[in-house]
Amino acid sequence: MRIALFFSAMLVCLGAVAAPNEPATLDRSTWPEQLISPALFDVASRAEILAFAHALLVSETLDESALKQRLGLKTINLDTIDNLRKRMWQRLLANYNLAQQSCDQDASFCYYVDGMDSLREQAGKFEIADDSFYVAWAEPSREFHQRYLDEQLRKAALFPQISSEIELFGEQESNGEAMHDRLFSLTFDSGPSQLPGTTDWLTDYLRKQSMSATFFVLGNSAQVRLDKSGTQALQALYKGQCVGVQGWEYRSHSHWQDWQDSILRTTALVKQVIPNNYVALFRPPYGQRRADSGGFFQAQGLQVSLWDIDAQDMSASLSAEQSAQRVLSLMLLWRHGVIAFHDTQDKVRTALPWLLKATAQSGLGWEDCEVL
Structure with missing residues (x-):
């Protein structure tokens, strides 16, 4: 049964x-x-x-x-x-x-x-x-x-039979709706990419722009990078950035029997290897999590970090520029919020520079990742 x-x-x-x-x-x-x-x-x-x-x-x-x-x-x-x-x-x-x-x-x-x-x-x-x-x-x-x-x-x-970012379950969860006007936060899911990859390009690009973002890492992907390149290389990869967790695998955490272990293993790995970058945030893959999970997150000192502007950059039907154009249109509509990209997608190499160029003179602010 x-x-x-x-x-x-x-x-x-x-x-x-x-x-x-x-x-x-x-x-x-x-x-x-x-x-x-x-x-x-x-x-x-x-x-x-x-x-x-x-x-x-x-x-x-x-x-x-x-x-x-x-x-x-x-x-x-x-x-x-x-x-x-x-x-x-x-x-x-x-x-x-x-x-x-x-x-x-x-x-x-x-x-x-x-x-x-x-x-x-x-x-x-x-x-x-x-x-x-x-x-x-x-x-x-x-x-x-x-x-x-x-x-x-x-x-x-x-909702709530299929959970998503559309609704919060409780105080342990947040999205970008409470941010100040014209203020946006960049977040990236499902990394790190394989070596060398988009994550390497992206973190270097952000540092050159004097910007920071929150990277929600998968435990298995981080472990692969760690095994191949070592602790110092992983620390250098995320220098100046924030690192939250997304579980051990990119799969729904709402019906996975081992969802708690997935989060605990990933959190332990990130705290051990890149403690200076760790932030106590969990980003559920697909936005899916259990309605009764608030107690677990509270006990672990974790906040569920959702979003309200989705780049849809994993969709095969959107080009990199179309993904960036979608984000800009939603920035104009909602005027503040948390933007969700995926740093395993090569599209971000085109989408992010396009977005920053298009908004460079529009009076926007980019939230420091440690404030998220």
């Missing part, structure tokens, strides 16, 4: 990971202005907020049957979906108010919003005229926000 339940759960998890549509991305060349000032960042931010708010408002007109069909699911958790929508509306309102602070410098997409009712009203009638300066962006943006919203609604619909 236990084996049957295990395989049943794994089939459900695999179905959740494989979303029915390709990940959403938005060609940023359709936006006619470069983000060369904080005010121009705000213009683009206001536009993305209104476009997403419009998509969110439209989704609320769907009844349960229509929503199931749209998400490609037979059963959905309406309560979690409703909670997600409420949180999204609250964040959209806060973000729009922040983005409007520069309206005296550029009034594009500045509308009267003094609360939730007026935001919903503006979202309902939001459209781009055919002769607008921004018309080339209008349809690609509409498609992006609908697809991105569906990604999020689908995760909420499956």
